[in-house]
Amino acid sequence: MSDKTAISPTRAEDFPEWYQQVIRAADMAENSETRGCMVIKPWGYGIWELIQQQLDRRFKATGHQNAYFPLLIPLSYLEKEAEHAEGFATECAVVTHHRLEAVKDEVTGKTKMIPSGKLTEPYVIRPTSETIIGAAFARWVQSYRDLPLLINQWANVMRWEMRPRLFLRTAEFLWQEGHTAHETKAEAIEETRMIHGLYEEFLRDHLAIPVIPGEKTENERFPGADMTLTVEAMVQDRKAIQAGTSHYLGQNFSKAQDISFTGRDGAVEHAHTTSWGVSTRMIGTLIMAHSDDDGLVLPPRVATQQIVILPVTPKEDSKAAVLEACQALAATLRNQLFHGDPLRVVVDTRDLNGGVKKWEWIKKGVPIRIEIGPRDIETRKVCLQRRDQPVSAKEFLDKEDFIQRASDVLLEIHDSLLKKATDFRDANITECTRLEDFHAHWAKEDGGWLITPWAASPDQEDELSKQHKITIRCLPLDKQNEPEAPCILTGTPTRSRAIWGRSY
Numbered sequence: 134m135s136d137k138t139a140i141s142p143t144r145a146e147d148f149p150e151w152y153q154q155v156i157r158a159a160d161m162a163e164n165s166e167t168r169g170c171m172v173i174k175p176w177g178y179g180i181w182e183l184i185q186q187q188l189d190r191r192f193k194a195t196g197h198q199n200a201y202f203p204l205l206i207p208l209s210y211l212e213k214e215a216e217h218a219e220g221f222a223t224e225c226a227v228v229t230h231h232r233l234e235a236v237k238d239e240v241t242g243k244t245k246m247i248p249s250g251k252l253t254e255p256y257v258i259r260p261t262s263e264t265i266i267g268a269a270f271a272r273w274v275q276s277y278r279d280l281p282l283l284i285n286q287w288a289n290v291m292r293w294e295m296r297p298r299l300f301l302r303t304a305e306f307l308w309q310e311g312h313t314a315h316e317t318k319a320e321a322i323e324e325t326r327m328i329h330g331l332y333e334e335f336l337r338d339h340l341a342i343p344v345i346p347g348e349k350t351e352n353e354r355f356p357g358a359d360m361t362l363t364v365e366a367m368v369q370d371r372k373a374i375q376a377g378t379s380h381y382l383g384q385n386f387s388k389a390q391d392i393s394f395t396g397r398d399g400a401v402e403h404a405h406t407t408s409w410g411v412s413t414r415m416i417g418t419l420i421m422a423h424s425d426d427d428g429l430v431l432p433p434r435v436a437t438q439q440i441v442i443l444p445v446t447p448k449e450d451s452k453a454a455v456l457e458a459c460q461a462l463a464a465t466l467r468n469q470l471f472h473g474d475p476l477r478v479v480v481d482t483r484d485l486n487g488g489v490k491k492w493e494w495i496k497k498g499v500p501i502r503i504e505i506g507p508r509d510i511e512t513r514k515v516c517l518q519r520r521d522q523p524v525s526a527k528e529f530l531d532k533e534d535f536i537q538r539a540s541d542v543l544l545e546i547h548d549s550l551l552k553k554a555t556d557f558r559d560a561n562i563t564e565c566t567r568l569e570d571f572h573a574h575w576a577k578e579d580g581g582w583l584i585t586p587w588a589a590s591p592d593q594e595d596e597l598s599k600q601h602k603i604t605i606r607c608l609p610l611d612k613q614n615e616p617e618a619p620c621i622l623t624g625t626p627t628r629s630r631a632i633w634g635r636s637y
Contacts, residue, residue, distance in 0.1 A: 138426035139496055148370040153299065155420055158496040159429040162299050169297040169304030173413070176497060177300075179437030180416055181307060185287060187339055187434065188309065188411070191331055197283040197311060202265050204289075205256035210264040213389045220356025221260040224292035226304075228256040258291040263357070263382070263408055266312045267390035274314055274404060276395050281324070282314040282404075300417030301374070301637050308412035314392055314404040318383075321405035322360070325381040328409045329362040332377035340415065341432040341550040342366050342422050343558055344376055345632060347607025351591045352598075355408075359383035365606045365632065367558040368421030371581040373606045373634040376418050379409035417637075422554050429498030430520050432550055433471065433543040440466060440478045440539065441499045443490055445506030456482060458510050462503070462532065471540045495524055500546045501539070517542070521549045562632070568621055571633075575601035582634040584612065588620040588627035597622060605631045 140158060144151045156162055161177030164170075173181065189199070205228060211218035230248035237244050259265070270282060287309050294304045311328060315321040329346060336342040344364035354361040358380040366376045387393065387403040396402045423430040433439050442459045446452040463478045470476070481490050494502055504516040504527075515535050517528045519542070530538075561581030565571050574580050587605070589597075598604050612630035620627050 139428050139492060140426050143426045144369055149298075151426070152417075152421060155424050155429055155496075156299050159498060161416075161429070164297075164299070167304075169294050171297075171299050171303050171305075173307075176437055177416065180419075180431070180435050181413055183435045183437070184339070184415060185309070188335060189285075189287075191335065192285050192309075192311070195283075195327065195331070197285045197313075199287065200284050201286060201288070202259075202262055202269065204259055206259050206262070206265045208255045208257055210268060210390075211257060214264060214357055214386060217263060217357035217386070221292065224260055224294070226258045226291050226293055228252070228258065259288070260290055260292045261408075261410075262286065262288070262290075262310055263312065263386055263406075264390065267386050267392055267406070270312070270314050270387075270392045270404070270406070271390050274392055274394050277316050277397055279394060280314060280316045280404065281320060283311075283324075284313065285309055285311045298417075298637075300413055300420070302414075306413050308410050310408060310410040313407045314387070315406070316394075316396070316402075316404070318405050321383075321407050322381050325360065325362060325379045325407045325409070328407075329364070329377075329379040332364050332379065332409075332411060336364060336366065336376055336415075337551065339432065339434045340419050340422075341547050341554060342376065342418060343551065343555040345607060345609050347609040347612075347632065349378075349607060350594060350605050350631070352594055353604060355380045357382060357385050358408075359385070363607050365634075366418050366422060367554075367561060367582065367634075368418065368637075369557070370421070371561050371579055371634075373582065373636040374414065374418045374421070375606075375636070376415060377409075377411040380407060382406045382408060423550050424498065427524055428496030430550065431498035431500060433500045433547050436477065436498065436500050438477050438479045438499050439471065439543060440476060440501040440503060441494045442478065442480045442503045442505060443487065443494070444480070444482065445487060445504050445509075447506070451507040454510060455505060455507060456480075459505050462505070462515070462536075465536055466539055469536070469539055471543050476539060476543075495520065500543055503535075519546055521546045521553075566618060566621060571621055572601075575603060580635075582606065582632050584609070584630050584632050585621040586615075586618040586627050587622075587629055587631035588625040589622045593622055603633050603635055606634045606636065607632055 140154050142150050162171050162173045165172050230250055231252055232250040233246040234249045235244050236247050289307050291305045294302045297303050313324050333346045336344050344366045346364050349361040349363050360381040362379045363375055364377045366374045384403045386406050392404045393401050444455045444459045446455050459480045463480050466476045466478045500520050502518040513532045514529050515532050517530050563583055565583040565585050608631055615628050615630055617626045617628050
């Protein structure tokens with residue numbers, strides 16, 4: 134371990150390894166015996182539960198309902214939507230048998246379990262659920278009166294990942310996937326854009342992560358979609374993470390799966406459908422956006438615990454009084470609200486050295502640490518330490534003043550994290566109008582994003598992307614009506630702009 138930081142290596146020394154060490158130091162997750170999969174431990178899963186709860190409220194407030202659909206999808210369902218299935222084909226895990234038989238090895242004497250009972254039709258473990266949910270929609274929708282159908286599912290999915298990384302890319306991960314059916318194209322696009330805006334707001338207001346909202350190019354679009362909207366986040370090594378997507382699927386899936394209805398004029402029509410989702414990748418984005426060389430840094434709204442109270446008991450005879458004061462403060466704070474929810478407060482009463490406790494909570498990223506000792510009881514003060522500030526920084530506050538200000542301090546921490554991440558992102562997005570400058574930029578390993586005039590073909594985009602191992606992250610929504618400028622590759626006049634970056 135470095136003499137100066139709790140995490141080694143530091144971000145500057147080895148960012149990918151730093152990321153893994155932050156997760157380990159915070160005790161968030163670990164690799165599983167199942168290749169490419171992870172065990173999400175209570176501290177990490179608590180973050181996901183909070184993301185889930187807070188997003189779920191927003192979905193329900195906009196009229197969506199939760200449902201659940203099978204994990205196993207008949208192969209024939211994917212074959213109905215060839216373009217969609219082809220997009221996931223190399224990542225699919227397939228179930229071909231329905232039982233195991235115990236067979237004794239004559240040489241070793243050991244019993245082996247051999248798959249038997251071959252299935253008539255193989256099943257794919259869901260990589261996404263458009264096809265099987267579409268089959269249900271086809272049964273549920275008969276008339277325009279049945280629309281819109283607004284469904285969300287919280288589930289696990291599997292995409293066979295060759296280069297797994299905790300939270301960012303694992304073979305199995307957790308997510309929500311929204312699926313909706315609408316009477317008209319305009320209503321479906323309105324839904325797609327509404328959810329896209331909801332994701333942007335959630336990342337900003339709950340995770341303190343600023344994102345660029347935009348549309349994916351044809352090359353980067355979700356398989357089978359007519360339009361894919363994305364929110365792109367920049368993390369501290371200046372790479373991009375696709376933090377959430379919302380897709381207008383047109384009538385492609387409804388025609389393949391016969392999601393049809395009798396319209397207002399009596400004619401049979403196919404529904405316009407959407408799908409949208411975010412996953413546990415949000416946690417990886419959060420770690421890379423905010424954490425430092427001393428460990429995890431958590432935005433308050435999704436912090437598993439928002440305040441930890443550390444009793445300081447230098448002498449045994451003062452221990453009971455200090456613990457009583459800590460528990461009393463915790464109980465009072467839990468009656469305070471932050472964004473409508475009671476403050477999450479824990480008193481660390483473990484029989485451990487004070488320094489060990491302090492560093493454990495620093496590495497876990499708790500927004501506020503409070504220390505209380507015998508002298509603090511006498512003076513009615515508390516020692517406040519904030520995770521968004523240097524670990525040595527502390528402030529002594531009147532206890533009653535802190536009780537009144539606790540929620541305000543958490544809000545200050547959120548705003549501080551958001552401003553820092555926004556300033557970093559904006560400082561690392563560069564406008565580029567000359568192709569030679571474009572090539573020179575990507576010769577650097579740690580180059581930030583470039584924004585360029587763009588009007589080239591999908592094939593030209595693909596060639597340029599492969600040349601530098603980059604992608605167009607999005608066509609930013611607020612940059613599609615800019616002053617006319619020549620496309621950086623073809624010279625064609627265009628008012629459109631594209632953001633390029635390396636990504637996870």
